[in-house]
Amino acid sequence: MAESGARDSVLILGGTGFIGRNLVHYLISNELAGRIRVADKVPPQMAWLNPTHKEAFANPKVQFKHSNLINPVSVENAFTDPEGEFDYVINLAAETKYGQTDAVYRDGIMRLSLNCAREAAKRKVKRYLEVSSGQMNSSEKPIREDSKCNPWTQMAKHKHSVERELSEMADLNYVIARPAIVYGPGDRQGLTPRLVIGAVYKYTKEVMKMLWTKDLKMNTVHVEDVCRALWHLCHHGNRGEIYNIVDDSGSTQGLVNELVSQIYNINHDYVGSAISSIAKLNMSSVVEDINDKHMEPWADACQRDGILNTPLNPFIDQELLYNKHLCLDGQKLKDTGFVYRRPEVEINSLREVLDDFLKMGIFPSSLLSSEMIWRDGQARNGEGFGDQLEEEWGSG
Incomplete structure (x- = not known):
């Protein structure tokens, strides 16, 4: 222009x-x-x-x-x-x-x-x-x-x-x-928390399960x-x-999580509306559990890669975990004549974000490698957070 x-x-x-x-x-x-x-x-x-x-x-x-x-x-x-x-x-x-x-x-x-x-x-x-x-x-x-x-x-x-x-x-x-x-x-607050969470699930070798459904709008x-x-x-x-x-793009949670899953070669799923609605009744406790679950392996991975200070983390605030469409x-x-150069969110654009963090030394490079192991040398066999909700409140 x-x-x-x-x-x-x-x-x-x-x-x-x-x-x-x-x-x-x-x-x-x-x-x-x-x-x-x-x-x-x-x-x-x-x-x-x-x-x-x-x-x-x-x-x-x-x-x-x-x-x-x-x-x-x-x-x-x-x-x-x-x-x-x-x-x-x-x-x-x-x-x-x-x-x-x-x-x-x-x-x-x-x-x-x-x-x-x-x-x-x-x-x-x-x-x-x-x-x-x-x-x-x-x-x-x-x-x-x-x-x-x-x-x-x-x-x-x-x-x-x-x-x-x-x-x-x-x-x-x-x-x-x-x-x-x-x-x-x-970016540190837009899609980056999802990228960090995806890396955490690659690290723990668990299915990345999210609240609500794939249809939640995330434009x-x-x-x-x-x-x-x-x-x-x-x-x-x-x-x-x-x-x-x-x-x-008409981006949804499903589209974003699919791209994140492709980057890390992980599986993802959704808790569903029924269980998410029940969880909403005690959302502050649920969100605390979610963030605690993600923070420990993220901190462990950063320490393992020698990253002592980074502005990145997998924390997602409670306000963003309700069933609210954007x-x-x-x-x-x-209509004013503006034309988008990036009309759709693509996997290469998300990789560009990660590459930038890697070059700055603020994202653990090992989380993007094929060999992901837990701190004790074994892959974790535990279930993801979504499975915990299903176990507590039913299959939905």
């Missing part, structure tokens, strides 16, 4: 995060901006950047500004540059950890986002792009942007509140993006297309409009 870009100035709030680092790389590698400032509380040196992202951040066009965007003074400083105002401001900053308290989300999403939006309105930026959440409703049928919202995670609830507040800001030229599950190089989008879409919306999005960003209609963005 060739825009007037080389002269454009861009402020990326939360720019050392997963999408932000890929956005910096995209803008630099395609020569789309003449000046890029990244504002984040996490400096690049501590953000687990891969070599490609480190190179992008080292470009002289990129300036990092350490910022606590919950603080209005810090926000003002992030926006202030001797070279002039920024043309485009893209807000990727937010509390992204699941399972936090309401107070944490109020500060890390609501307060932070409104601080940034008000500053952008005051400075009359050409376009303010708020990256929201695709978790605005649960349906097996694709949800359009104008559908009624009933957010099903705490993060999405606070993102929805931000969306409502932006609609009241008459002086702000804004667009809202709602991405599906984002995956790609640097996806590659981070490369997210970055392209965000830049596209800076120039072609309609003021005050919301756009879903989602590929054409299913989005992406036609509105396509």
